[in-house]
Amino acid sequence: MIRESYYLFGRALKKLARTPVMIFFSLFMPLLWILLFSQLFRRLADLPGFPTQSYLDYFTAGVVTMTVLTSAFQSGMAIVLDIESGFLDKLLVAPVHRLSILLGRLLTDGVRIIIQASIIIGVALLMGAHIKNGFLGYLLILFIAASFGIAWAGISNIVAIATKNSEVTMMLGMLLTFPLLFMSTALMPLSFQPDWMEQVSKFNPASYVVDGIRSLMIANYDWSLIGKAFLVVGIVAFFSLSGSVVMLRHLRK
Amino acid sequence: MNNIIAVENLTKIYNGQVKAVDNISFSVKEGEVFGFLGPNGAGKTTTIKVLTTLLRKTSGKAFVSSHEVDHNPMAIRRIIGYTAQDIEIDGDMTGRENLVLAGRLYRLPRKKVKARTEELLEVMGLTDAAGRLAGTYSGGMRKRLDLATVLVHEPQVLFLDEPTTGLDPQSRFALWQYLEKINKEGATIFLTTQYMEEADRLCQKLAIIDLGKIVAEGEPKKLKAEIGGDTVTIEIKGEVETAKSYQAKARAALEKVTDVSAVKPLDDNRVVLYVKNGGLVIPEIISLLNNLNIPLGPLSFSESTLDDVFLKYTGRELRVEEEKRKSRMQKIMRGRA
Numbered sequence: 001m002i003r004e005s006y007y008l009f010g011r012a013l014k015k016l017a018r019t020p021v022m023i024f025f026s027l028f029m030p031l032l033w034i035l036l037f038s039q040l041f042r043r044l045a046d047l048p049g050f051p052t053q054s055y056l057d058y059f060t061a062g063v064v065t066m067t068v069l070t071s072a073f074q075s076g077m078a079i080v081l082d083i084e085s086g087f088l089d090k091l092l093v094a095p096v097h098r099l100s101i102l103l104g105r106l107l108t109d110g111v112r113i114i115i116q117a118s119i120i121i122g123v124a125l126l127m128g129a130h131i132k133n134g135f136l137g138y139l140l141i142l143f144i145a146a147s148f149g150i151a152w153a154g155i156s157n158i159v160a161i162a163t164k165n166s167e168v169t170m171m172l173g174m175l176l177t178f179p180l181l182f183m184s185t186a187l188m189p190l191s192f193q194p195d196w197m198e199q200v201s202k203f204n205p206a207s208y209v210v211d212g213i214r215s216l217m218i219a220n221y222d223w224s225l226i227g228k229a230f231l232v233v234g235i236v237a238f239f240s241l242s243g244s245v246v247m248l249r250h251l252r253k
Numbered sequence: 254m255n256n257i258i259a260v261e262n263l264t265k266i267y268n269g270q271v272k273a274v275d276n277i278s279f280s281v282k283e284g285e286v287f288g289f290l291g292p293n294g295a296g297k298t299t300t301i302k303v304l305t306t307l308l309r310k311t312s313g314k315a316f317v318s319s320h321e322v323d324h325n326p327m328a329i330r331r332i333i334g335y336t337a338q339d340i341e342i343d344g345d346m347t348g349r350e351n352l353v354l355a356g357r358l359y360r361l362p363r364k365k366v367k368a369r370t371e372e373l374l375e376v377m378g379l380t381d382a383a384g385r386l387a388g389t390y391s392g393g394m395r396k397r398l399d400l401a402t403v404l405v406h407e408p409q410v411l412f413l414d415e416p417t418t419g420l421d422p423q424s425r426f427a428l429w430q431y432l433e434k435i436n437k438e439g440a441t442i443f444l445t446t447q448y449m450e451e452a453d454r455l456c457q458k459l460a461i462i463d464l465g466k467i468v469a470e471g472e473p474k475k476l477k478a479e480i481g482g483d484t485v486t487i488e489i490k491g492e493v494e495t496a497k498s499y500q501a502k503a504r505a506a507l508e509k510v511t512d513v514s515a516v517k518p519l520d521d522n523r524v525v526l527y528v529k530n531g532g533l534v535i536p537e538i539i540s541l542l543n544n545l546n547i548p549l550g551p552l553s554f555s556e557s558t559l560d561d562v563f564l565k566y567t568g569r570e571l572r573v574e575e576e577k578r579k580s581r582m583q584k585i586m587r588g589r590a
Contacts, residue, residue: 007357015345086341090402093305094358095330252309 001097008091008104012078016108026074027116030067034060034123041187051189052218060124061214062186064141065206067116068149069180073173075109075153076160083164088251098248102157102241106150113149114142130217137216140226144216148209148233154240161247180206185214208232256316257283257410257441258304263313265299273299275465276313281443281458286436288456289445290563296465297445298338301414304443305335317410331359334403335412340395344388348379348398351387352405359406366405373401376431393424400428404435411435413444417451429454449559459559461566468566477557483531484557485538488550489522496522499547506541510534522550527557 016022038056045055052058082088091101121131121138131137160169181187183200184207190198201207212229215222258281265274274296281287289297302308303315306326314321320328342351349370356366374380377397382390387398396419403411416432417425432455436442446452452459453473461469461476469476489496489503503524507516512529519525528534531554542549 003360004358007354011343011346011350011354014350015343018345085343086337086339087343089307089337090335090341090355091358092307093330093333093335094355095327095360096358252307 001100004096004100005103005107008096008100009107010104012105012108013111016112022074023112023115026071027067027119029070030063030116030120031123033066034063034120034127037063037187038124038127044188047192049189049191054129056124056127056129057218058189058214059187060121060129061141061210061217062181062184063124064117064120064145064213065148065184065186065210066177066181067120068113068145068209069152069177069206070173071113071116072109072149072152073156073177074170075105076156076158076169076173077166078105079157079160080164080166080169083161092248092251098245099241101248102154102244105157106153106241109153110146110150114146117142117145132218133216133221137221141213141216144209144212144226144229144233147230147237148205151233151237151240154237154244157244158240158247161244161251180204185210205232205236255283256280257285257318258287258443259314259316260300260304261314263300263303263315264311265296265303265308266311272465274303277462277465277467278313279460279467279470281441283441284436284439285458286432286442286444286456288452288459289443289462290447290449290452290459290559291445291462292447295462297462298414300462301335301412301443301445305333305412306330307335332409333412334406334408334410336399336403336414336416338414338418340392340399342387342395342399342402344386346387347384348387348390348394349374349383351398351402355402356405361406369405369407373404377401378427393420396420397424397428408440410441410443413442415445415447417446417448425451449563453559461563463567469562473559476562477559478529479562482529482557483527484555485526485528485531485535486519486553487524487526487538487542488552489524490548490550491522493521500524502545503542503547506545507538510537510541531556 038059041059042055044050045052045058050058079088082091088101121129121141125131131141133140156169156173159172160166163169183197184204185201186206190201190207193201208228209232212226215225258279260280261278262276263274263278264272264276266272277296277300289300291297299308303310303322304317306322306329309323316322317329318332320326322329343354346354352370352373353366356369361369371380374383377400379394379398379401382394387395390398396416400413400416413432417428420428429451432442432444442455444451444455456473459469459471459473459476460467471479487503489499491499500518500522504516504518507513507524507526510528512534513526514529515527517525526538535552535554539549539552
């Protein structure tokens with residue numbers, strides 16, 4: 001199973017390398033956010049009770065998570081293309097575990113997300129952001145981002161296999177991403193949010209990922225926040241990946 | 254020889270409504286080329302998708318190499334190759350990469366993957382294009398690459414869903430030759446087709462399927478023999494009026510000949526006979542008609558085709574549209590000559 005995943009990972013990676021524009025496609029919005037919103041909201045950091053001196057330091061974790069969400073929601077597009085070209089059928093008649101078919105694809109999404117997240121963090125650093133935990137912190141941020149991306153991409157794959165429609169897959173991603181970001185700690189600390197939103201944020205997986213990444217940027221290693229981020233990633237991954245495998249099996253009506 | 258495919262009372266109903274395959278049973282012997290012949294929508298693709306583990310059946314049993322399709326699909330996947338009606342290749346990879354990936358997914362050793370890839374590129378005439386993205390290939394090349402990708406692992410059983418539909422005559426011929434070669438080397442081939450010529454040339458055994466049911470089954474020769482075996486056409490000389498009366502007279506007389514299974518009038522001055530053994534019966538027919546003083550014109554004699562078989566069992570022609578177009582084309586060509 002691992003070998004097949006690796007071969008299919010190689011295939012998807014090769015395809016990504018051949019159309020590197022795919023990397024920049026979903027990067028446009030997050031770049032705009034980090035360039036404009038970090039300026040627009042910079043005075044927020046002056047408010048009493050705001051956790052950081054600089055809004056950019058606070059906001060970068062939010063934009064990294066946004067990058068992960070938008071990018072992960074593209075994942076299903078590839079499987080729709082494979083369904084349309086019939087290539088998926090070819091994989092399904094081969095003696096390949098269904099999870100391998102998914103992992104090959106998802107690992108490539110992980111690579112794409114690592115590249116994208118590094119670009120976003122690079123821009124943030126150029127704009128004057130700091131990572132308190134240095135290079136190791138940076139690597140851990142990329143690891144959280146990639147693993148959350150893989151877990152989240154599973155959702156996109158479930159939708160893609162269920163609808164076999166690239167427009168629907170794409171639209172759902174767009175529709176879900178922004179509410180998820182606004183109702184999380186991406187832009188604003190919990191204590192600054194209206195009560196009802198605070199309740200939603202608490203149940204929003206994106207909040208935990210944002211908090212984990214942010215802790216690595218602004219605090220010394222806070223293992224309880226980092227641990228919670230990984231726990232949430234694990235839970236999402238369990239449901240989205242097993243859901244995707246079930247959906248792939250279900251293709252065989 | 255053992256049965257490598259066995260299907261018992263297979264039924265497939267889509268969405269609880271559409272009965273695509275209706276209680277069919279058949280078997281394929283190891284090393285055989287078995288053809289499923291039928292028009293669009295007959296249930297050919299559904300059957301092939303059940304056997305290749307892509308579709309779950311509604312009821313019945315289906316075995317490939319003694320593995321039940323729903324119980325042990327992985328074991329079946331290891332030993333089969335399948336090409337769908339539509340071409341299934343990755344256009345963003347080169348021809349060679351498509352083949353290498355296929356070989357690896359079937360866990361062939363690295364050296365073997367390389368050797369098989371180059372061999373198949375050669376066989377399919379794709380060596381020169383091997384480094385190009387498959388998306389840039391012509392239709393015929395894509396089809397050949399598609400076929401090559403399922404041959405890399407040397408499958409024991411090959412399932413081909415209308416393998417030559419959309420191929421030019423030259424590629425079709427080359428493909429037939431190659432299929433005959435791998436069949437000789439031991440591969441069992443299960444194919445579906447709408448082409449009589451293809452079924453006739455390749456298949457050792459045929460099943461004719463229409464509206465989800467198998468309406469006839471057997472060797473192509475046997476199927477043709479059942480409707481007579483040979484077709485004899487006799488023309489009667491003379492004016493239209495006299496020819497017509499002779500035509501009726503000839504029909505009445507010929508129907509009594511032992512080996513004649515059916516007599517049909519054609520135009521005003523011809524009679525068509527379906528006979529068991531044309532070569533032996535013709536002298537008898539001629540002397541019979543001579544005794545009746547019927548003036549005979551040219552006589553033609555040919556083996557019955559599977560088209561005649563299909564017509565007999567389904568009451569329809571297999572590829573009416575295509576045949577019509579072909580005969581029109583032939584007329585145009587003849588007009589030119």
